Amino acid sequence: MRTPLTLRILHSTPRAGWIALAVFAALTWIAVPVAHAVLPEAHPLHLSAYTVSLLGKILCYMVVAVAMDLIWGYAGILSLGHGLFFALGGYAFGMYLMRQIGRDGSYQSDLPDFMVFLDWKELPWYWAGSDSFLGTLLLVVAVPGLVAFVFGWFAFRSRIKGVYFSIITQALTYAAMLLFFRNETGFGGNNGFTDFKRILGYSITSPEMRATLFALSAALLMACLVLGRYLVTSRFGRVLAAIRDAESRVMFIGYNPLHYKLFMWTLSAVLCGLAGALYVPQVGIINPSEMSPANSIEIAVWVAVGGRGTLVGAVLGAGIVNLAKSWFTMSFPEYWPFFLGFLFIAVTLYLPDGVVGLWRRLRARTAPATPTVPAPQQSKPQAEARREMQPAAVPIESNRLPAAKGAEA
């Protein structure tokens, strides 16, 4: 009678979702790597290093958007500090990348260049273990996870909610940015980490490495989607959405909202950290500006544009906004902030459910008889009962009314 977990994960994503994932996997694991690393540069289908890193970067952003949607769209907690967790994951992996430079830096020292520049003689204690790849993977998960857990514990336990919570997360990422700007903090200050050379001894600029990082980012995104889908369709996900809609009711039926929020919040931060760790080797730099409050706000905009409360929406939103951004920054860099602001206002006013909501509305309009929004499924007896209640003069068509109303709500 009990279904094994693997089967339930399999069932939680609908068939169309698996087909889409398979197509996506074929593109990101085979097509793109082949086009970049196998085809010669002269080939018309060759993808340049620039394009592959740009796409890889966007894949990482998509993971962040999914993580954001899980906590904002499904748990109703708007974080304006998710850039911090992303950056922490990035810095954790960046430390490893700095150690991998070895003596190939400009000062030919065992220490990273910026430490030599500051006249430091040895690594600070918190750099211990940064030369181990496995240790670094652990840090990538543990650092954002721990920061989020401790912060979340205090915030949720004090029942800080809504806009107050959002403001505190902004303050948190801002404070962290100021801390990381300081040279004494030991993370390269202003300039952060850059000039990476190797991962596990392999050159970071080789086409194979770039293709591998790209494929890993795609794998992470797919894993997030499958995991996210399982979470939001599980009873856990229903409790989370219930907390979003009526927290006190949830408490009085015996759930402790603190634990639910804290779990989702921490998991969301860990996913951001993983995305950050894959992002840094692909863009080749990490510095404190990743923690700027504006960056975190942008993450919320991606999700709003795509449509919060749908995982696909988060992915689409991150893709659309970032493609637009890279086009803008090439063509009219100075106008990007204005466009972003305009986009946010427009979406809030006219597309409260984002692109996915728009698409659903359009589909509902073209096929009004089959509403796509979870329409109340009328069971037979009820529909019959309603028909019986209809006065004879009323045309049978009016039976549709309640269903149509349900579709709009």
Place this chain on the structure above:
Amino acid sequence: MSTVTDVERAAMESEDQRENWSGNASTGHVVEPGALDLSHNVILYLEDITVSFDGFRALNRLSLAIDVGELRCIIGPNGAGKTTMMDVITGKTRPDSGRAFFGQTIDLTRLTEPQIAHAGIGRKFQKPTIFEQHTAFENLELAMKADKRVRRTLFAQLLDDDRDRIAEVLTQIRLDGEADRPAGLLSHGQKQWLEIGMLLMQEPKLLLLDEPVAGMTDDETERTAELFVSLAGKHSLVVVEHDMAFVEALGGKVTVLCEGSVLAEGDLAEVQEDARVIEVYLGR
């Protein structure tokens, strides 16, 4: 994440002990601390409860005792403190002074809302609060008596017994035709019923119902009265209502609350003849 916090453990223990309780309650003695002990036939005991909001006493040395299996009605003018009393019992409001015990041993003033729910007290709010985005079925599923810790709900699945139980309650609250409709689309009366159904799913020992028939049709009100009467005995019920016909239909003992304390107590007929009660209701 997976370490058990104190809160969780406490909730878990009270849950476990509740299971043990039914076996040895009749013997009366040997009760573990924190277990529901009904040896004196009293399920809820409030003594000298005082709650002030900025100097205003919403509850003023309120004392009240509810027997096991009793159906008690609480009436009283607006602002008498009826809802505040329920807030105190369910841990939402902490009293400034006084004692609140569930059975002989569980001190309600020391537990959190979820812990109190686990101990066996269910509550229906004055304004129906259900999960509007969830279907009626899902509302009942979430309320269902189960292990409600994160690590269980992550892997929880609905077994056939659970489905049967939900179907049973859906029939009881006459929502079997609406199982898959988002609860937000139900009528006001249906929402009230759904919330009552959620309470039933929790299988509490004590049910607190704040104005359960507000907004119901006469027919629905009558059915609700029948349901409550059928629940009494197996459960203990405390019903707050303004609708006197409904209170009469329930037929239990009536407590009149006024300005934060008990004004009168007895059968409805007795209470209605009480001069002070008449003054409170007619003198304004």
